[in-house]
Amino acid sequence: VRSHEDGCLYAVKRSVSPFRGESDRQRKLEEVRKHERVGEHPNCLRFVRAWEEKRMLYLQTELCMGSLQQHSEDFGAPLPPRQVWDISCDLLRGLKHLHDRNLLHLDIKPANVFISFSGVYKLGDFGLMVELDCAEGKEDAQEGDPRYMAPELLDGVFTKAADVFSLGMTLLEVACNMELPKGGESWQQLRRGHLPTEFTSELPPDFLKVLGGMLEPDYRCRATVDWLLSLSAISRAERWRKVTLTTKKILSKIFVVFQLLMWLMSVVFHGLKRPVMWLWRRGRGIPPLQSPPSSPSPNLLAESSLSSDWEDSFGEDVFEVPPSPLGITQRLAYDGPEFTLRHSPELMSRPSLGSTSTPCNKSPDYSTRKRSALTLTPNISRISQDSPRSVKSVTPDTSGSSSGFVDTEGLRSGFLPRNLLTMFDDASDQ
Known part of the structure; x- marks a missing residue:
């Protein structure tokens, strides 16, 4: 969880069940006092605080990357010798810190060894820790995991040598990637000092010497932490460890x-x-740099908005449009010379009645039509919005001009709008 005080991440351990009574509450608070007795050390899990909430006990400690057991399982093979030496040096230093305070861990195993984000190995979980200075502590001492337990604990002998034996079994497991027995003949063989050669044959001789001293069956002859730290192999490993941590x-x-x-x-x-x-x-x-160009004017949009697949005329190959009997201005497509018609801007921006477009790909139905069929049909493709006095009309050219049409100007007075049916009747009469 993230602390609201300093914004750092911490690990919070909560009791499995609420307090069953005052005696259970005192027993769980005893673990808090043990954490406080440990104090601070680089190779011991740092205790931050503890509190009670809804009859539950909470322990706040520093956050680590994971445990040695998880790391070993994820690795899936014996750990490299260099890493095993680093683990040995760190845990021996942490164990020396406990023994100097007359504290016994009694539950050293890979699950209780934590790895910090900087790669430092730390002893943790001090729930079974015993204070040698306290007589009541020895009476309430409990054995830890039987796979890592020293043989003398079965006789009720609790000494510092028991932690050294548990540490030796931990190093043997991660160095050989072997599963330790919980009992039986194999368990007895390990407590008699017989290490399985099929697992330990590839271990360095210096490390085998260290393991032999830590797994001595007789606790009175077993190696102490100070003696192990004084070995030349451990001293070299410690120097290399310091250089590695400093470099990191x-x-x-x-x-x-x-x-x-x-x-x-x-x-x-x-x-x-x-x-x-x-x-x-x-x-x-x-x-x-100029700003992006503004939107085009509506007139330009009207002129360029037609798709390339359509033409803005009837097309010579499709229709032949006769002159309008009403003399209305008409925009036509033909093969003759080009001429310019005056028109209102409104006609360009807004199509009037009858405006249409013709697809470039002509329909087969259109190609079979007779042009003469439309000769008497009035054209209402575009009616001018100009006044009748300024209408520009196009009439047939009878002079034989090659254009087929002539551009004439004329005033047409008295023109009144008539409905569409009347226009068709007039066209039929003509």
């Missing part, structure tokens, strides 16, 4: 500084980009 810290700090510099450079670049570009364009005499 330096690289992580360099990476953070690099990220900060990149962020500052991006801010400065975006802040200076516009004025620098403006000065550069001004120095070279380049005009400033």
Whole structure:
């Protein structure tokens, strides 16, 4: 969970069930006092605080990346020797911190070894921890997981050597990727000091010596933490471990500084980009960038809005339109020379009655029609919106002009709108 005080992430452990009574409450609060006795150490899980809520106990500790058991299972093979040496050095230092305070962990196993985000291994879960200075603590001592338990614990002997044996079994499991027995003959063989050669044959000799001292059957002859730390193999591994951790810290700090510099450079670049570009364009005499063009006028849209698949005329191959008997202005397509008609802008922007378009791909039905069938049909393709006095008409040319039409100007007074039926009747009479 994320703390509202400092914004950091922490791990919160909650009791499985509410307090069953005052004695159960005191027993669970005893674990809190054990965490407080441990204190702070780089190789021990850091305790932050504890509180009660709705008869439940909550423990807040530092957040780690995972446990050694999870890491070993995900790896699916014996861990590399270099990593096993790192685990040995870190856990021996954490165990020395406990033993110097006369504290026994009594439950060391891969599930209770945590890996921080910086790669440091830490001892955790101090629920079974025993205080050697307290007589009541020895009486209430409990054994941990039988797979990692020292043989003398069955006789009720609780010493610091029991933690060394459990640590040795933990290292044997992760170094050989073997499943430790919970009982039976194999369990007895390991407590007699017989290590399975099929698993330990590829281990380095120095590491086998360390394991032999930690798994000594007699707790009185078993190696102590101080003796193990004094070995030359452990000393070399510790020096290499310090160099590795120091290098990681330096690289992580360099990476953070690099990220900060990149962020500052991006801010400065975006802040200076516009004025620098403006000065550069001004120095070279380049005009400033123009705003995007505005929308075209409605008249231009009207002229260019027709699809390329359609023509803005009847087309010579489709219809032949006779002159209108009413003398209305007409826009026609023909093969003769071009001429310009005066027209109102309104006619370009807004089609009038009868405006149409013809597809470029002519229908077979149209190609079989007789042009003479439409010779007497009045044309109402476009009626001019101009006044009758300024109407421009097109009449047939009887002089044999090649154009087929002549452009005439005439005043037509007395023109009144008539309905469509009357127009057809007049056309039929003519």
